[in-house]
Amino acid sequence: MSYNKIQISHGNGGKETQQLLQRLFFSRLPLELKRVKGGVGIDYPDDGAVLQNNLVVATDSHTVNPYFFPGGDIGYLAVSGTLNDVIMMGAKPIAMLDSIVVSEGFPIDDLEKITGSMIELLKKYNIPLVGGDFKVIEETAMKNSIIINTVGLGVVETGSPIVDAIKPGDKIIVTGPVGVHGAVIAAMQYNISTNLKSDVRPLFELLEVFSKFKGYVHAARDPTRGGLAATLNEWAQLTGNVIVIEEAKVPVLEDVKAITEVTGLDPLNLASEGVGVLAVDSNVEDDVLETLKSLGFEPASIGYVVEPKSEKGIVVAKTAVGGAKILEMPTGDIVPRIC
Amino acid sequence: MSYNKIQISHGNGGKETQQLLQRLFFSRLPLELKRVKGGVGIDYPDDGAVLQNNLVVATDSHTVNPYFFPGGDIGYLAVSGTLNDVIMMGAKPIAMLDSIVVSEGFPIDDLEKITGSMIELLKKYNIPLVGGDFKVIEETAMKNSIIINTVGLGVVETGSPIVDAIKPGDKIIVTGPVGVHGAVIAAMQYNISTNLKSDVRPLFELLEVFSKFKGYVHAARDPTRGGLAATLNEWAQLTGNVIVIEEAKVPVLEDVKAITEVTGLDPLNLASEGVGVLAVDSNVEDDVLETLKSLGFEPASIGYVVEPKSEKGIVVAKTAVGGAKILEMPTGDIVPRIC
Structure with a gap:
């Protein structure tokens, strides 16, 4: 195993991911560049960040493989996952953005089904899609793959955002x-x-x-x-x-x-x-x-x-x-x- | 050429990208799900979207190849590009989020240089990085590649956002x-x-x-x-x-x-x-x-x-x-x- 190359374990969301992000970002930024003043950012990792006026923003890049699976697909997952990140901060989702990266040769019918799942959820929960991006990577570098990044914005309508501060007795x-x-x-x-x-x-x-x-x-x-x-x-x-x-x-x-x-x-x-x-x-x-x-x-x-x-x-x-x-x-x- | 598969041209940011996004998203969403009420979204494509209170949000997935090039790298490009999208709406950037997807085997030293370029810009312009994500894709699906998604948030401090409304005589x-x-x-x-x-x-x-x-x-x-x-x-x-x-x-x-x-x-x-x-x-x-x-x-x-x-x-x-x-x-x- 080579320690100077990215391993699958660096993406596990556990210890190795934490250590790598510490090295790449957390240790290199001063506190005032880890959050908006009065808000919550990467100084206190949570589902999303809190900006001014109780505005919550969350982002995730979804890479699930296979991209169709029993119970859903990568589009359904990307929208649900980011809406949940906003909701778990105690915020009501108000808007979403998406960026899709696909490999050359990707079936357009599959892409249409996947974006159809995204649209189904946006319609069901009345969330506007306000912006996005779309990129293609050549087949020699990426094969039969799709990556969907979603950005969710939400507002804490009353009270404070739920910043994960557990207390003894909870x-x-x-x-x-x-x-x-x-x-x-x-x-x-x-x-x-x-x-x-x-x-x-x-x-x-x-x-x-x-x-x-x-x-x-x-x-x-x-x-x-x-x-x-x-x-x-x-x-x-x-x-x-x-x-x-x-x-x-x-x-x-x-x-x-x-x-x-x-x-x-x-x-x-x-x-x-x-x-x-x-x-x-x-x-x-x-x-x-x-x-x-x-x-x-x-x-x-x-x-x-x-x-x-x-x-x-x-x-x-x-x-x-x-x-x-x-x-x-x-x-x-x-x-x-x-x- | 197969018309039911994604071609490189679908990612050109020109006619083919427009037509595909029309099919995947624009034609399938009603107006009220293309923007926040009173704001600007994918109903009127621009650098970024406008939400309530003159808040601007922009996102892009950056895939530039090679990822180091004379004058910069993909990290420098990702931060600059998204800051510029916010600025071009007439908004002052207030925060940024990033999601990085890399292929298994990617050199960690390169990753550290790339995130170093991101940090250099965040420090220079005093922009907090408030959230993000990090994922790894196995080498059989993606090779020697990095994709950086950035989200930029900004506020139009006085006046209105610059929504691209050219007028005769301009x-x-x-x-x-x-x-x-x-x-x-x-x-x-x-x-x-x-x-x-x-x-x-x-x-x-x-x-x-x-x-x-x-x-x-x-x-x-x-x-x-x-x-x-x-x-x-x-x-x-x-x-x-x-x-x-x-x-x-x-x-x-x-x-x-x-x-x-x-x-x-x-x-x-x-x-x-x-x-x-x-x-x-x-x-x-x-x-x-x-x-x-x-x-x-x-x-x-x-x-x-x-x-x-x-x-x-x-x-x-x-x-x-x-x-x-x-x-x-x-x-x-x-x-x-x-x-």
């Missing part, structure tokens, strides 16, 4: 079973037959939850690349607090377990594309769970936040048999081009 | 010689030796011009992909007016001519990355030229806008020998991966 809630999207893509890449469909979809209903429990939702994230393990580790690292989860309480579908058992992947490292992870004040835990159920979710309370003792900023997973281990930030290859 | 001014960046990239792709350097740079000085001549600058664009010909044709198409330019007045460097003569390319179709094209009220033409000179530019007044007679929305080029021809929207392959 309860950790997931809005549904985790790792489904990642398992679907892994199954296709490993040629495993499954009836699973990706959970990809925009999570607009969560805006109702954030509005109803304003001030009590201390953190919200959609656990995409790197899965639940990456989200919880980022929260712990950012605040120095310790998150304890009970593995047996984390909802994982049987079909997902079947795929992770064959591949050796961990469901906690696999991407969800239609799930939220919330850290809420313990006083509203039951009410939040009830509200989520009334909105059609199948939520679960999976753990809690405690003050750090000897070790700061870690995630502890209690195992079903009564043991405890550290749940690490994902590392290594996981599944490439998952989103 | 004078067309270019701020310097055209086609330099395109000629440099073409020379590298064709293995032609030259001393030319790309003109790529952010054009912050133009904000002074827009502020001084508020209301008199009716259109401003940086003529990147598709060059001067694409910019002028878009302006003519959008308004239905006719633009007349005098070819002999368009400044083209001798070194650029040397490259276009060998390659058969037209300097008017080649990208500039450090030039503005302005349409200004004829009453301020001389003052704008003087101001541009005082700011270090070498501007030229190259033509004017007239009301359409028989043919609407075209660009006419008067030739040096006294003839006239229609300057078409660029078509065909031009130079791939120019920006």
Whole structure:
């Protein structure tokens, strides 16, 4: 393995991605160039950035392979993923931009289906597409591939954006079973037959939850690349607090377990594309769970936040048999081009 | 040639790109999903979109090949290009986001140089980088390539954004010689030796011009992909007016001519990355030229806008020998991966 060349693991959304971005950007920019004054930027990594006037902006480049998969396609994923990044900041999406890069020889019918999926969602949720770009790369450099970058803009209409600031005593809630999207893509890449469909979809209903429990939702994230393990580790690292989860309480579908058992992947490292992870004040835990159920979710309370003792900023997973281990930030290859 | 597959020409920023985007997006979205109410979006293509409160947002995916070139690199180009898109709307840049996609095996030292160029510009112009993304594509699908998507946000501090609305009587001014960046990239792709350097740079000085001549600058664009010909044709198409330019007045460097003569390319179709094209009220033409000179530019007044007679929305080029021809929207392959 060559350490001066980009490896697949640099794109895992886990430890290697963090280290590389530290080297390329974070360590080289002073604080005042990591955020707009009074806002939130790369000084405090979250789903999106906060500018003046509670304006939220988020961007992602989507590379999922294959670009059609059960339950969606790269267009549907790109729009959903970026809308979710805006929503998870507590902001109502107001506009979107897209940039598409395709390889020479890419089937135009496929492109039309993919942009059709984007348009379907924009229409369903009434989000204007206000700008974009389109580029072609020659076949000798890129083959049968499409990359869709999406930019989402949103406004926090009342109150403050949800900047992921977990507090000791908070309860950790997931809005549904985790790792489904990642398992679907892994199954296709490993040629495993499954009836699973990706959970990809925009999570607009969560805006109702954030509005109803304003001030009590201390953190919200959609656990995409790197899965639940990456989200919880980022929260712990950012605040120095310790998150304890009970593995047996984390909802994982049987079909997902079947795929992770064959591949050796961990469901906690696999991407969800239609799930939220919330850290809420313990006083509203039951009410939040009830509200989520009334909105059609199948939520679960999976753990809690405690003050750090000897070790700061870690995630502890209690195992079903009564043991405890550290749940690490994902590392290594996981599944490439998952989103 | 297969018409159901993406061709290099679909990425030329000219006629084929326009037709494809019409099919993929423009024809499939109702007006209310092409812009934010009261703003400007893909209903009226410009450098960037306008949201509420005179907020401007622009995005571009940069694919230039080779990624190091005389006068700059893809990082310098990505930041400059998107800052210029914000500036050309008459807005002061306030923040930037980036998404980088690289191929497995990409040299990390090169990546560090490229992001170093981005950081150099962000520091020089005091623009915070507030968010981003980083993805890796396996070597079997993408080779020795990097794609940088940048998002720029800006605010029009006083007055209105410069939405490209040319009027009969307007004078067309270019701020310097055209086609330099395109000629440099073409020379590298064709293995032609030259001393030319790309003109790529952010054009912050133009904000002074827009502020001084508020209301008199009716259109401003940086003529990147598709060059001067694409910019002028878009302006003519959008308004239905006719633009007349005098070819002999368009400044083209001798070194650029040397490259276009060998390659058969037209300097008017080649990208500039450090030039503005302005349409200004004829009453301020001389003052704008003087101001541009005082700011270090070498501007030229190259033509004017007239009301359409028989043919609407075209660009006419008067030739040096006294003839006239229609300057078409660029078509065909031009130079791939120019920006």
